[in-house]
Amino acid sequence: MTDSAAIPSVIEDRREAWLAELFDFLRIPSISTDFDRVDEVRAAADWLEAQLASAGCTETAIWETAGHPVVYGAWRGAPDAPTVLVYGHYDVQPEDPVELWSSPPFEPEIRDGKLFARGSVDDKGQLYVHAKALEAWMRATGSCPVNVVFLIEGEEEVGSPNVAGSVQEHLDELRCDAVVVSDTTMFAPGLPTLTNGLRGMAYLQIDLQGPNRDLHSGMFGGAVVNPAETLARMLAACRDENGRITIPGFYDDVREVPAHEREDWTHLPFSDDEYRASLDVDALIPSEHSTLECLWAQPTFDVNGLLSGFTGDGSKTVLPATAMAKVSMRLVADQDPERIADAFEAYMHEIVPAGVKMTITRMHGGKPWSASRDHPILQAASRALERGFGAETVFIREGGSIPLVATLEELFGVPTVMMGFGLPDENAHAPDENLDVGNFFDGIASAAYFFEELAKSKSGE
Ligand code: BES
Ligand code: ZN
Numbered sequence: 001m002t003d004s005a006a007i008p009s010v011i012e013d014r015r016e017a018w019l020a021e022l023f024d025f026l027r028i029p030s031i032s033t034d035f036d037r038v039d040e041v042r043a044a045a046d047w048l049e050a051q052l053a054s055a056g057c058t059e060t061a062i063w064e065t066a067g068h069p070v071v072y073g074a075w076r077g078a079p080d081a082p083t084v085l086v087y088g089h090y091d092v093q094p095e096d097p098v099e100l101w102s103s104p105p106f107e108p109e110i111r112d113g114k115l116f117a118r119g120s121v122d123d124k125g126q127l128y129v130h131a132k133a134l135e136a137w138m139r140a141t142g143s144c145p146v147n148v149v150f151l152i153e154g155e156e157e158v159g160s161p162n163v164a165g166s167v168q169e170h171l172d173e174l175r176c177d178a179v180v181v182s183d184t185t186m187f188a189p190g191l192p193t194l195t196n197g198l199r200g201m202a203y204l205q206i207d208l209q210g211p212n213r214d215l216h217s218g219m220f221g222g223a224v225v226n227p228a229e230t231l232a233r234m235l236a237a238c239r240d241e242n243g244r245i246t247i248p249g250f251y252d253d254v255r256e257v258p259a260h261e262r263e264d265w266t267h268l269p270f271s272d273d274e275y276r277a278s279l280d281v282d283a284l285i286p287s288e289h290s291t292l293e294c295l296w297a298q299p300t301f302d303v304n305g306l307l308s309g310f311t312g313d314g315s316k317t318v319l320p321a322t323a324m325a326k327v328s329m330r331l332v333a334d335q336d337p338e339r340i341a342d343a344f345e346a347y348m349h350e351i352v353p354a355g356v357k358m359t360i361t362r363m364h365g366g367k368p369w370s371a372s373r374d375h376p377i378l379q380a381a382s383r384a385l386e387r388g389f390g391a392e393t394v395f396i397r398e399g400g401s402i403p404l405v406a407t408l409e410e411l412f413g414v415p416t417v418m419m420g421f422g423l424p425d426e427n428a429h430a431p432d433e434n435l436d437v438g439n440f441f442d443g444i445a446s447a448a449y450f451f452e453e454l455a456k457s458k459s460g461e
Contacts, residue, residue: 002072006140007448011132011441014139018444019115019131019437021051025090025124026108026117032068032091032158040131041154044124045069050151051128055135063170065162068154072173075134076147082177082458083147085412085450086266087404088127089156089183092119093429100431113437114426120435121422126182129421133447134344144261145187145455149176153404156183159203160362160403167404167411178377178454179408182443184420187396188269189436192385192446194378197296197397200331200368202340205302205361206231206348208323211317215319225355227323228308234351235325238301243286245329246300249343252336257297261395265292268394278425299340300330325364330399337365366403371415380453381417388446419446 030044031037045062052073053060063070068091095105095118103109107115115125130150137144151174153163154327167174186193210227211220240246257422272291276284287294308323310316329340345360352358371378373395382393398420421443427433 003141004449004452007064007136007445010139011444011448014132014136015441022115022128022440023108023117025051025128026104026115026119029095029106030091030119030154031094032155033321034094037045038068041068041091045071045154047151048090049073052131052377055131056138056144057134057148057150059173059338063166065166067158067162070154070163070166071150071152072170073150074148074173076149077143077145077149078145078455081146081174081455083149083176084454085149085151085176085179085408086130087151087153087179087181087408088129088130089153090119090127091125091154091157092122092124093157095431097431102432105431107435110437114153114434116432116434117442118433120433122428122433123183123428125435125440126421126443129182129443130447132444133451136444136448137451139184144451146451148451149174156402158163159201159366161364164407167407171411174412176412176414177458178414179405179412180381180447180450181402181405181416181418182403182421182447184398184400184418185422185424185426186420186439187424188276189423190389190391191232191269192391192393193420194373194381194385194395195395195398195420196373196378196395197297197333197366197370198418199296199336200335200406201328201364201366201401201403202344203326203328203363203365204341204344204364206234206325206327207359207361208352208358209321209357209359210323210355211319211321214321217317217319217330221319224319225353227356228320230353230356231306231308231323231325234348235303235306235327237351238327238347241286245299247301247340247343247347250299250340253336254299255333256352257293262290262293264292264395265296266448268292268396284326290407294403295399297332299332299335300328300399301388302328302330304328313356330401331368333368335368337367341365364403366401367406369402369406369409369416370397371409375415376457377415377454378417378442379420380457381450383452384453385419385446387449389440417450419443419450421446
């Protein structure tokens with residue numbers, strides 16, 4: 001018997017207990033980029049494995065990788081029903097600048113209906129929604145309308161270097177009829193949202209070495225090529241005054257957004273003026289495209305970090321020996337991360353002047369992903385969200401990247417449902433990251449209804 005009538009009361013009954021569990025998860029500082037935190041990352045994986053088992057998974061495992069482990073879990077008690085693969089990540093971003101947090105990042109706290117902690121929205125709180133959706137079914141009926149498999153990695157925030165390898169090794173366990181991911185946002189409060197596009201990524205580091213040591217800028221400046229100034233010039237050459245990225249070939253594979261999708265975006269509650277005002281900026285990058293299209297369906301070139309010379313208090317007249325920049329390019333269909341990295345490298349080699357030595361390091365990359373909104377599985381998800389939130393679902397794309405999504409789609413040939421329960425102002429990757437507690441519980445209901453809607457749509461009901 002798979003009747004969802006009891007789901008809301010189960011969620012209500014378990015409210016405090018599930019929040020307490022989530023607090024425990026959020027207390028573990030599983031910062032994947034920090035080598036000093038490897039034990040904490042593993043502790044988060046172990047904690048999650050145990051929780052998946054208590055939520056109802058009858059199979060669980062920790063899969064070792066060359067980096068942080070992958071957590072696997074499965075409940076397969078509905079052999080004739082479809083199988084949903086839940087993908088998420090238990091790693092989090094570093095907490096710094098820690099002094100800007102209103103409460104300590106790894107001491108969760110609820111204020112005004114918002115749960116503050118690093119990882120609350122990205123992605124521990126959101127992935128936990130699906131574990132609790134399975135548990136809600138188990139408590140309500142002792143069963144679940146679909147089979148549920150969990151694939152939760154610990155390296156998403158550093159570009160997912162190893163999870164694809166684990167997936168390849170475990171194709172049989174992971175085979176599924178749909179993938180569901182909650183690692184995105186709702187367009188606005190009260191607007192249940194499905195995301196049908198994510199940008200990809202090419203991330204590189206560029207190092208310039210000038211003279212063999214730092215020099216007095218009075219004794220050497222004017223004759224010796226300055227790596228800091230040279231790097232600034234090279235980076236600036238990547239975009240023209242109209243906002244176009246100037247790397248040759250960069251736009252070759254950019255696919256137009258379907259007209260009906262672009263038209264739908266004009267109906268979303270969004271205003272350029274409010275957007276600018278919310279950021280305290282008086283202008284945006286010039287573009288022939290709308291702001292939403294620039295964020296969702298146009299590629300970017302961004303300098304993520306720059307390091308050179310004297311940056312302390314006061315002044316120092318120095319001609320620095322080295323300069324370094326980290327750059328990332330967000331990609332859209334059908335741009336390929338390798339080809340874009342090739343194009344960037346070729347352009348840098350073309351414009352780098354004599355007098356400096358250049359080293360370019362490829363950090364990580366991921367393919368863009370976009371999907372049709374018409375697939376019956378997305379429609380089932382849309383109905384589930386409407387039941388969970390009591391409002392009509394909107395479809396958006398997002399500018400962020402989740403590298404494994406395109407890989408899973410290639411491997412399994414099934415649609416991905418991106419049902420995000422975050423909000424754009426919840427400070428993912430920033431101080432005071434938080435998750436709306438109401439959305440967490442409506443998310444659990446929606447995820448539970450999705451299992452039911454999916455089972456119904458497959459059985460032709
Ligand atoms: N949850 C985000 C992805 C995201 C952000 C989706 C905003 C939608 C809107 C994810 O954890 C993330 O931050 N990914 C990285 C991936 C990168 C390291 C390849 C990102 O987008 O910077
Ligand atoms: Zn995330």
